[in-house]
Amino acid sequence: MPCPTEDRLNSADQLLLFAEPDWPPDPFDVRVRAEGLYVGCADLYLDARLKVDRCFISHAHTDHACAAHGVTVCTSATARFMRLRLRSGEFDVHPFGRPFPWGDARLTLHPAGHVLGSAQLLVEYGGQRLVYTGDIKLGPSLTCERAKVVPCDVLICESTFGLEKFRFPPVAQARRQIAHLAGELLAADRVPVFLGYSLGRGPELAAILAQAGFEVMVEESIGQHLRVYRELGWFDWPVRPLDPRKARGRVVVTPAGPAAAAIARQVTGAELVYVSGWAMLAGYGRRFGADHAVCLSDHADFDDLLRLAGRTGARKVYVTHGYTRPLRDSLAARGIPSRILNVGAPRRRARSP
Template identity: 30%
Template sequence: MGNLLLFISVTNAMALLEFTDRGIYCARADVYIDPWKPVDRALITHGHADHSRWGMKAYLSTHSAGPVIKYRLGDIRLQTVGYGEVTTINGVKFSFHPAGHIIGSAQIRVEYKGEIWVASGDYKLEDDGLSEAYEPVKCQHFITESTFGLPVYRWTPQEEVFADINDWWRANAAEGKVSVLTGYALGKAQRLLHGLDSSIGRIYTHGAIENTNEVIRAQGIKLPDTIRVSKEINKKDYPGQLVLSTPGAVGQPWIKKFGQISLGAASGWMTLRGARRRRGADRGFVLSDHCDWPQLLEAIDLTGAENIYVTHGYTAIFSRHLRTLGLNAVELETEYEGELAEMETKQETMKG
């Protein structure tokens, strides 16, 4: 463990985890989990912008999350560990476990003298075949999101969703239209690629998505063949094909180059018709990299935890429901944003 000396610290504080104005803090080890303000040492669950921020002196993540974190944050001091590998800091044991959210995402297990906490970050139970599949971790204290923590959110199996997406693409191709499908540059875009039927036609990608794809492919992770949208491509090549776009690019001049399009949006928010209208989509496909209502409850049950801390989403409603189940549940104010934070930055949008 010599390569982890940056994370070794000694302190006399006895609290295991506490919630501060900088993030989730372990005073005994003097480290933060997914801090939103600059700190000396940060343990990062995954690469989305609300969990992985610039300005920390040292970062620790999983091996498979590391490349995209460095791509997004630039020249940072980053060390990585494997899933299940234990790092002990001043007697506190830390380990990363698959969260199933995106490639490299992790829950962070924290143990000291028999007391076990798990900070789950963002997670989903459905195995998408691309991310490392979620693994429940037993604990007494569980920190959870509730991005879709309302009973109305109940996902259709992903196989059915992808069948609908591919049928939509085929129908558009038959009419000579370009199918423009939106998904966040990190996570959702790669999951969509994994489920698309590339025998229907060619798949073109927005620059922000393709940049992320290149980072992921360089790790040895296979993705379907894609073509970066560029000025060199003849507009006559697009009809019948599919363009994978970031949501933010839809309202930009970039979208006009494709001519007659059918716009599809893939998101958990597509459960509600109003969300589809706000995004101007012809079709909404309900596909999320977060848990729905039943999966959130299942995940909490699998941990065996009696103490639940709800950090973002429908925190008040979800924590109140957990209390009716006999759990000690509280909602907490954090700067995590769930699926909203997975929107690309303005800078990424301009990379198209």
């Protein structure tokens, strides 16, 4: 979805663009501006929703990598993915775990475990440490770096699944369920069509299914991203470009939306499988025309969000992006001071898993 511009922010957006007033100031000068989250001590935006001069981009999904900023601080993988759709802007790329100076602050990128190249940002300033997680997942993945818990004084944490009901099954169990369902559908002479974003879940599904021994076909945009995965050494399984005429006996991976709808029309016997953390909500997959749903996410669930906050040792936590109030209250009940950062109304798009 295209990035909103200043004149497209409606009055509801404007009302949401301010942090709660009761939170005492901290050394990092964390603010919410119309452009997005801002860290004043480093003069740096975090996943800005509008174009800015200098911005840290945690990963290349379009709800975070929304604009071609003047200078984008990110990993090399994120830069590669962003260049697939953004032709302007300068990239300042850094490897994980290697500090670099940034004005009066020092910055370090650490793995976030969300998608390939996804990063947390550590800001060191005035003898203290702030960590911005971006989207984060603590569990294992076949196609991206595993997240690291980074000790800090102040934590800015996502809360996509910050509601207590979101407790995901183990990843190994979800992988087995995916492979079992694919086998069952093929045995019934059906064509399993798994739904996943071009970056992240789509490649992960392709890896799970190929590793389980299935012949996998991938839609064009997933194939485009997989070329980058291969070049970076993160995908070594055989997959084929999608040809609806030859899908019988094979498993298909495609993004949801128009591509999946077209495949459902073109492939006789296609059955769509929605794979996401949102699959925990009864019937949610039907919004995408899916016949089946499996819970596998590239975000932390409720328990992992609490675990993350506790293991960082943060003295206070800013909560943003998702179920902010329930997570804030759960952290406070565990003795961790927390406040909400409202970064504007979410863009209208399919929920991220």
